[in-house]
Amino acid sequence: MLEIERIKRQILRYLAGKKATFWELINYQDSHIVNFLQAIKDLLNSGQIIYEKPYFYTATTLPENRIYQSPGCLYCHPFEQSSFWKKVLTEFEKLTIDRPLPTSDFDQGFIRPVDTLKRVAFIYERGDLEETEIFILGDDDLLSIAMAITGFPKKIVVVEIDQRLTDFILKKCREIGFDRIHIYQYNVLDPIPEELKGKFDVFVTDPVETKKGLKLFVSRCISTLKGPGSAGYMGFTHREASLQKWHDFQRFLIESGFVLTDILRDFTTYPEKENSWEDFYRTYRIMKEFDLDLPDMDWYKSCFVRMEVVNGPILLEVEVPKDLEELYFDEEAWATPLPSFLEKKH
Amino acid sequence: MLEIERIKRQILRYLAGKKATFWELINYQDSHIVNFLQAIKDLLNSGQIIYEKPYFYTATTLPENRIYQSPGCLYCHPFEQSSFWKKVLTEFEKLTIDRPLPTSDFDQGFIRPVDTLKRVAFIYERGDLEETEIFILGDDDLLSIAMAITGFPKKIVVVEIDQRLTDFILKKCREIGFDRIHIYQYNVLDPIPEELKGKFDVFVTDPVETKKGLKLFVSRCISTLKGPGSAGYMGFTHREASLQKWHDFQRFLIESGFVLTDILRDFTTYPEKENSWEDFYRTYRIMKEFDLDLPDMDWYKSCFVRMEVVNGPILLEVEVPKDLEELYFDEEAWATPLPSFLEKKH
Structure with missing residues (x-):
């Protein structure tokens, strides 16, 4: 079990x-x-x-x-008391200094490096990192690299649409000699490769938050899990997802055979400066609704949610958005940049 | 709204x-x-x-x-930076020094005073404490007194079975001049008083964790809420509730019209010494299954869960246990004391 x-x-x-x-x-x-x-x-x-x-x-x-390495309090002073985790953080920051910057074409934006490591440490705390097979759908946070540095996972598979990222992750993992990683260039609108189904202990994803996109991302992930005791982790915001959407999505998870075990409010922050997405703001719906200057501080945060399979998992049918526009936009997406391929249209 | x-x-x-x-x-x-x-x-x-x-x-x-009073990090050093919260904690500790000790007849056990205040502060952080009408079902933690000390709630109603506690809470609230509190001596097996239904912004409870008892406690609480936007808070453990039970219960909440907004793992600790329940251990199932000494440290912890009404709430039918034995015991209750009125029977 x-x-x-x-x-x-x-x-x-x-x-x-x-x-x-x-x-x-x-x-x-x-x-x-x-x-x-x-x-x-x-x-x-x-x-x-x-x-x-x-x-x-x-x-x-x-x-x-x-030996168990306590990361300390993940809420207010992570890693301060741990030479192990401090070393991982330093190496992660060094390795990712030349990371690809977000493009609006894929609704990207990454969390702070310390927050990526907080996620890794929380997964570690739960016993879901060591000797496990981990599936990551979308990885502009470079979580896979942070996990690889710890050396703990048995295997990591990343599926990601952006070739800049798949190349970057592979290159960096080679640099540190971590070879238990496999990377697919993959568009979530496509079916998941057969060989990945039912193979993983853990998934991690930071889904788009449109009603359809959310379920599609997580449904793809669910199909990769082994069974009861497998766990899923995801980022999810209050900023762009209403409680009604949270409710509908939780019903989906419960019916898929999951129990929610942890919901950590505003656990991670998206840094404005490092993401260099000033230019995105002119297309945000929020900027059109109120007379606003560009942010003077980091304000986009997300919760970290853990779920665990108790039955199944049961693969429910979900609707696949017909294109990237429907994947990225619904009436709650007020801080999502318009991709360049849609700018002319709007 | x-x-x-x-x-x-x-x-x-x-x-x-x-x-x-x-x-x-x-x-x-x-x-x-x-x-x-x-x-x-x-x-x-x-x-x-x-x-x-x-x-x-x-x-x-x-x-x-x-003015907003930040309680600081509630996970590792609560209240240290806040003179307001430090003062509340000191007063709470002073006021409750002569609190009634747990009796096995009501499956009691209280969390540390600092944890009671952490719950209050978390409720405050969410905007659910100030000017709200709060319903508390079962209060051996003396949460109502901690809330009263802050002076924030518009009204507090406590329903509690143990007359030692109802007397104690009333006396202490009088001592500090907080008169917006109403207390009922109430057994959860009985229907909730009509005048309490649909009247509250917030409920808080620390339910028994048997499958039937859990739903009964929370169902009673749900019936007191006003509607969408009302919130519920509850303690819930992994120690005596399996993930299967969590899953079943979460389905119940989702179907009752709630979304889960926060699940804080092991947020509160039950202190062995202060509870003086050494004598209870001889009746715990866990002690019979393994050759164990009495605990050398605090080990019983509970999660704190927040939920919010998005639809309804919808009052689902729940099964009322036929007596206190069925309320307190099921096959997962391994650290629940045998009430004196049952000892002869077993």
């Missing part, structure tokens, strides 16, 4: 660093008592851990990179 | 402290751009705020207690 495997990873990495009592250990894993007990018993039975009342410890000394 | 009112409160309290640009202001409210613009326009039209490009400010100087 994937859920139990995840809990076992959380237990083992904690014990890799120090012995612990039952009550201490229960604090460093996510599960219900029944599954936690199952994970403990599995680890005892397989001889990986030993119980000498009141302590559990690992049967053999585990390598240092197996 | 209640949702717009909430956003207006968030905007006004921020401007009570300082003028702000559109982009600064959007960072201190929760809404979609469209509703945010609506709130801004309403406030401009009613003359409460003025726009002199690029700043918004209040038309008249608002009293100091209207």
